[in-house]
Amino acid sequence: MQTKVIAGDITSIEADAIVVNLFEGVEHPGGATGAVDKALDGTITALIANGEIKGKLNQINIIHSLGKLPARIVAVAGLGKQPEFTLDRIRSVSAEFCRALRKLSCRRIATIVHGGGIGGIEPELAAQAINEGCILGLYKFRKHVTKEPEEQDVEELLIVERDATKLPALEQGCLKGRIIAEATNLARDWTNEPANYMTPSDMARVAQELAKAYNLDLTILDRDQIEREGMGAFLGVAQGSRQPPKFIVLSYRGNPTSPKALGFVGKAITFDSGGLDIKSTEAMADMKGDMAGGAAVLSALAAIAQLKPKVNITAIVAATENLPGGTALKPGDILKAINGKTIEVVNTDAEGRLTLADALGYAVKQGFSPLIDVATLTGACHIALGDICSGIFGNSQELIDKVIKAGADAGERLWQMPMHEEYKELNKSDIADIKNSGGRWGGAITAAQFLSEFAGDTPWVHIDIAGTARNDKERGYSVKGATGVSVRTLVNLALASAEPE
Ligand code: BES
Ligand code: MN
Ligand code: ZN
Numbered sequence: 001m002q003t004k005v006i007a008g009d010i011t012s013i014e015a016d017a018i019v020v021n022l023f024e025g026v027e028h029p030g031g032a033t034g035a036v037d038k039a040l041d042g043t044i045t046a047l048i049a050n051g052e053i054k055g056k057l058n059q060i061n062i063i064h065s066l067g068k069l070p071a072r073i074v075a076v077a078g079l080g081k082q083p084e085f086t087l088d089r090i091r092s093v094s095a096e097f098c099r100a101l102r103k104l105s106c107r108r109i110a111t112i113v114h115g116g117g118i119g120g121i122e123p124e125l126a127a128q129a130i131n132e133g134c135i136l137g138l139y140k141f142r143k144h145v146t147k148e149p150e151e152q153d154v155e156e157l158l159i160v161e162r163d164a165t166k167l168p169a170l171e172q173g174c175l176k177g178r179i180i181a182e183a184t185n186l187a188r189d190w191t192n193e194p195a196n197y198m199t200p201s202d203m204a205r206v207a208q209e210l211a212k213a214y215n216l217d218l219t220i221l222d223r224d225q226i227e228r229e230g231m232g233a234f235l236g237v238a239q240g241s242r243q244p245p246k247f248i249v250l251s252y253r254g255n256p257t258s259p260k261a262l263g264f265v266g267k268a269i270t271f272d273s274g275g276l277d278i279k280s281t282e283a284m285a286d287m288k289g290d291m292a293g294g295a296a297v298l299s300a301l302a303a304i305a306q307l308k309p310k311v312n313i314t315a316i317v318a319a320t321e322n323l324p325g326g327t328a329l330k331p332g333d334i335l336k337a338i339n340g341k342t343i344e345v346v347n348t349d350a351e352g353r354l355t356l357a358d359a360l361g362y363a364v365k366q367g368f369s370p371l372i373d374v375a376t377l378t379g380a381c382h383i384a385l386g387d388i389c390s391g392i393f394g395n396s397q398e399l400i401d402k403v404i405k406a407g408a409d410a411g412e413r414l415w416q417m418p419m420h421e422e423y424k425e426l427n428k429s430d431i432a433d434i435k436n437s438g439g440r441w442g443g444a445i446t447a448a449q450f451l452s453e454f455a456g457d458t459p460w461v462h463i464d465i466a467g468t469a470r471n472d473k474e475r476g477y478s479v480k481g482a483t484g485v486s487v488r489t490l491v492n493l494a495l496a497s498a499e500p501e
Contacts, residue, residue, distance in 0.1 A: 001138060003131050003157045003178065005171045007164040011039050015158060016106035017073035019097050021114050022048070022055035023082040032112040032162075033076070039069050044076060056080060058093050058476065060100040071110065075101060079114065087121060088411035090114050090129035092476030095137020099474075102138065102151050110158040113170065123166045127159060127173030128180075135181035136477035136484075141192040176307065180491055183303035184484035190295040191469065191482035195271035195288040200238075200319035203268055203291065204246040207298055207317070211250060214305035221247035231358035232336040233343055234318045237351045240275055240328025241321035247362075248317040250298060252305050255499060261312035262497060263368030264301075264490055265359045267352045267375030268294025268319040275348030276324045277331060283379075289482060290352070292469035293374035294319060300490035307491070309498030316363050318355040322348070334432050337361055339454060344432040352377045353436055353450045360454040370399050370459035372493065373451065374486045375466075380443030381417075382467035389415040390468045390485060393448035394461035403461050403489065406496055410488035411477075414463065417445055424449050463489075 010018050010032045020033040027048055029037055037044035043063055047053040053061045057080030065074055077097045079085060093114065101109050114130060115121035121129075134157055142149065161170055190198055190206060204220045211218035226235055226247050238245035248268075251261070269290040273279060279287070294317040301315050329335075333345045335354065338361035343354065352375050363371050381391040390407075392414040394400045400416060407414040426438030426446045434453060438446030448462050468485045471478050 001135065001154050001157055003159065003174050005127065005159045005161065005167055005174055007162070007167060008160050009035070009162060010110060010112050010160045011035050011069060013110040013158065013160055014070045015108045015110040016071065017075055017101045017104070017109050018069070018071040019075045019077055019109065019111035021077045021079050021112065022053060023079050023118070024055040025081065026055060031117045036069070036074055040065065040074065041068065054078065057089060058096045060097050062100070062104065073101070073104060073106065077114065079119070082118065085115065085119050087115070087125055087129045090121070090126060091133035091136070091411060094130045094133030095477035098134045098137050098154060102154050105152060107152065107154060108156045108158070109154055110160050113159060113161055124169040124173035127170040128177035130159060131157070131174045131177030132181045133477045135178060136184060137479065139185050139188060139479050141189065141481055179303050179306045180488055183299045183491065184487045186302060187292070187295040187299040187484040187487050188482040190299070191289050191292045191484070193288070195321070198270050198288070198291065199243045200246040200268070200270055200321065201244065203270065203294060203317065203319040204248055207248045207250050210298060210302050214302060216301060216305055217251040217253065219249040229362065230336070230338045231362065233354040234320065234358040236329045236333065236335040236345065237322055237354050238320035240325040241323040242325065243321050245318070245320040248319060249314060250301055251312070251314040252301050253312050254308055255310045255312050258312060261314050261368050262494070263363040263371045264297040264313060264315045265356065265363055265371060265373040266294035266297035266315065266317045267291070267356055267373070267377065268317045269322050269352060269355065270319060272322045272351065273324060275322050275351060276328050277348040278324055279349060286470060289470055290376050291319065292376050292465060292482060293486070296374050296484065296486040296490065300487045300494070303487070303491045304494045307495065309495050310501055311494055311498040313494055314368055316359050318359040320355060322351040337454065338365065339456070341434060341453060342432040344429040344435040346435045347437040350437040350447070353447055356451055357454040360451060360460070364454070364456055364458050370396070370461070371455055372403060372461050372463065372490065374463045376469050377464045378444045378447045378466055380440070381464040384444055385415055385467055387467045387471065389413040391415060391417045391444050391464035392461060393417050393419055393445070393464070395452055395455060396459040399459045399461050402496065403463070403493055406492035407489040409492050412485055412489045414489070417448065419445065419448065419452070
């Protein structure tokens with residue numbers, strides 16, 4: 001889908017559909033909605049009066065113009081209650097009207113700037129949210145479906161504004177929205193791929209594609225090099241699979257004169273069977289998505305490289321399968337991580353923290369700071385927070401607050417979990433420095449405490465996306481399947497961490 005910003009009057013636009021809006025409780029719409037109502041001889045007012053159009057959030061009412069307007073269809077998008085209006089609601093309703101109009105075979109859609117009028121939102125931010133919402137909401141993963149789609153794609157989105165002086169700001173916002181949404185869709189694509197199409201080598205390949213497209217620095221360590229680095233924990237997980245592990249280091253240098261760089265670390269188990277502590281059928285079903293964190297950190301760099309903030313960022317991804325092959329890790333084995341700490345493997349299904357231990361340890365050794373890791377780490381986090389909030393943990397409240405804010409601006413909710421010392425007791429091993437599971441109770445927290453041992457004194461935040469990386473129903477701009485969660489948080493964080501030009 002292409003997006004164009006044009007100056008004009010929505011009532012005279014030639015398109016398959018035009019989109020206006022309504023806040024809940026408004027009986028006599030003004031502005032663009034009022035003008036369209038007038039052209040329709042008061043149909044919108046009449047439908048509000050009889051209770052059909054309510055303006056409830058994400059309600060899309062379709063009216064056929066029957067020749068009264070150049071556009072065949074008028075969609076009235078509900079914005080909900082005005083005091084509760086947010087940018088995220090613009091993203092959400094934009095996704096909803098795009099999908100509703102796609103079902104009605106609309107190829108060319110024109111919309112007013114939602115939030116621009118009485119909503120009181122800056123034009124640039126509003127345009128960003130509209131384009132982001134539309135591109136995210138129209139996402140489909142059809143790569144492996146050979147039959148013709150029932151619905152045709154929306155080809156063009158026109159954002160129509162009366163006041164021509166606002167056009168540059170709207171265009172700026174649109175472009176930013178597109179870059180961020182397309183990066184999120186890239187992460188969704190990789191995460192939706194089944195494990196036979198997204199092996200550790202495939203992850204290295206897509207990182208290579210990004211490096212080439214956006215001129216990023218890339219280093220990929222193979223098994224021998226990983227061994228030479230001393231990453232015994234990562235290698236332990238990889239040893240049960242025939243797929244070779246890949247340690248991916250992708251760097252964006254937007255501030256080349258500075259020696260500092262942030263580290264984004266992503267969990268990338270391209271399939272998590274549980275290993276010898278094998279998962280049940282139900283629990284294993286979605287484990288192709290256990291590389292969502294790795295996909296998020298890599299594709300965030302794609303957006304960052306296009307937005308060009310003055311900051312250096314390196315994404316680190318330790319990619320492997322977790323399989324119960326004949327050479328697999330056994331319960332009770334002891335591994336040595338890159339920082340010299342020994343780990344007793346009490347559960348081979350707690351593999352993510354083993355790979356992250358070495359990825360974080362490597363990041364510390366390279367001097368990246370602060371560190372943000374993103375991981376589908378624990379079922380316990382899914383149970384605690386459902387699929388609404390990701391869990392956030394860390395050793396620096398200042399950094400945690402900054403990441404929560406970056407997430408809130410993106411509409412990605414993060415809920416801070418406790419990190420009291422007492423939880424560490426549960427990870428104590430009798431025969432090694434630490435064990436890789438603290439048991440069921442507080443499982444998301446003990447996992448985070450485990451990781452903290454490998455971040456050391458470096459300011460660090462851990463985001464557990466086990467509950468939020470996948471959706472089983474459509475909701476606003478989130479569609480079925482992989483959500484691409486955290487990409488937009490990381491991009492905002494990069495922008496917020498940049499030096500002024
Ligand atoms: N990849 C899983 C966590 C997960 C569960 C992600 C559900 C997405 C949806 C992780 O590797 C895992 O298996 N964790 C175990 C840890 C336990 C053995 C200590 C878990 O959560 O059960
Ligand atoms: Mn596991
Ligand atoms: Zn896992």
